[in-house]
Amino acid sequence: MRNVPSVLSIAGTDPTGGAGIHADLKTFQERKAYGMAVVTSVVAQNTKGVQDVWHVPVDMVEQQIRAVFEDIRPGAVKTGMIATPEMIERVADLLEQENDVPLVIDPVMVATSGDSLMEQESLDLMKKRLLPLSAVITPNRQEAEVLTGLSIENIETAEDAAKTLVDEMGASAAVVKGGHLTGDATDVLYSEDGIEYLHAPRTDTNHTHGTGCSLSASIAAELARKNSIKTAVSNSKAFISKAIMDTLEIGKGNGPINHWASRLSKEDIMV
Ligand SMILES: Nc1ncnc2c1ncn2[C@@H]1O[C@H](COP(=O)(O)OP(=O)(O)OP(=O)(O)O)[C@@H](O)[C@H]1O
Numbered sequence: 001m002r003n004v005p006s007v008l009s010i011a012g013t014d015p016t017g018g019a020g021i022h023a024d025l026k027t028f029q030e031r032k033a034y035g036m037a038v039v040t041s042v043v044a045q046n047t048k049g050v051q052d053v054w055h056v057p058v059d060m061v062e063q064q065i066r067a068v069f070e071d072i073r074p075g076a077v078k079t080g081m082i083a084t085p086e087m088i089e090r091v092a093d094l095l096e097q098e099n100d101v102p103l104v105i106d107p108v109m110v111a112t113s114g115d116s117l118m119e120q121e122s123l124d125l126m127k128k129r130l131l132p133l134s135a136v137i138t139p140n141r142q143e144a145e146v147l148t149g150l151s152i153e154n155i156e157t158a159e160d161a162a163k164t165l166v167d168e169m170g171a172s173a174a175v176v177k178g179g180h181l182t183g184d185a186t187d188v189l190y191s192e193d194g195i196e197y198l199h200a201p202r203t204d205t206n207h208t209h210g211t212g213c214s215l216s217a218s219i220a221a222e223l224a225r226k227n228s229i230k231t232a233v234s235n236s237k238a239f240i241s242k243a244i245m246d247t248l249e250i251g252k253g254n255g256p257i258n259h260w261a262s263r264l265s266k267e268d269i270m271v
């Protein structure tokens, strides 16, 4: 029997289509997985910043998750923006019961624009309840600092943070992303296979809105396709690097990445 891999994103929205569940669904489609999405928060945002946020009531988030699982069991789940302590607890309660489904956690705290997307009181629950359920957690520099309490200045300290997330805090694997470090855009993966550096040249662009969402969504799609963590992360790094390099001229601020880049040239896309 051959199955179509399916993936579920549990995350917030971006009406301009560059981040959140919109980026996740575009990524799932490009990474050959059937995409599904549960909305946690509706966010009025664009490439310039966040204007307002409305959290979906927690019972409704639960109903959405139950609706998906009782019908189409995902091959992997990714979580993005889960802003409030109550929402983290409820999502953790539900995902704990589905622990055979690999979980990718993107611990979203701030948007590329610098606006906050997670309440301060959520941090402890994120660490205690959600992080230990993860097959892999994908913090950026600042998120890894907040989660581990370590200061990350370079690739060596990023490696320390990845080890802390796994060896001391209970994640199965961690990717500490280097988008906000200087030099090459090198990410650090720490898993049961040890440390691996994922190298890519840094593209000189401010079109990085939704890079983190898309990277974690791609990893989830790869895991749903039954790839190992190592393969999932390195394929996803290649995908995201191309999408950042071959950027689209869209938006007045930190524009989105080009989800088509691995498949279509700009000539195919532009009118
Ligand atoms: N300018 C760049 N050139 C090449 N790769 C980049 C660049 N900026 C980020 N990346 C890569 O994009 C991925 C996401 O990293 P980043 O640290 O930007 O995540 P993030 O801050 O969570 O993203 P977001 O902007 O969605 O919040 C990583 O693989 C990182 O190395």
Ligand SMILES: Cc1ncc(CO)c(N)n1
Residues within 6 Å of the ligand: 011, 012, 013, 014, 019, 020, 021, 043, 045, 080, 081, 108, 110, 111, 112, 117, 209, 210, 211, 212, 213
């Ligand atoms: C909904 C949402 N999730 C994550 C990010 C981070 O890029 C964002 N800007 N918006």
